[in-house]
Amino acid sequence: MRDHLATAQLYDAPAYVLTVLGRNITANIWARLMSLTLTESRGDRADQLNIELDDTDSEMARPWPR
Structure with missing residues (x-):
């Protein structure tokens, strides 16, 4: 997996x-990540x-403790 910050710099994202x-x-x-919106x-x-x-494969685990 690529570093998201490096990818953002490559594609002006x-x-x-x-x-x-x-x-x-x-x-x-x-x-x-499908979308991120800050208001x-x-x-x-x-x-x-x-x-x-996106959890279409139902494989996503919660990345934080309950």
């Missing part, structure tokens, strides 16, 4: 790093991050 509970999970989901809100309203992953 956005670079990102995803962490859950302080653990970098980017490599865990990179191959399955920033003004003021004290919360931002929203939507992540869509």
Whole structure:
């Protein structure tokens, strides 16, 4: 598997790093990422991050503890 940041530089794609509970999970989901959308809100309203992953093979494990 290629490094996602290096691939982003090759193809002029956005670079990102995803962490859950302080653990970098980017490599865990990179191959399955279908879309990632960040909506920033003004003021004290919360931002929203939507992540869509491909699990058509039903083989995806949760990359974070329960």
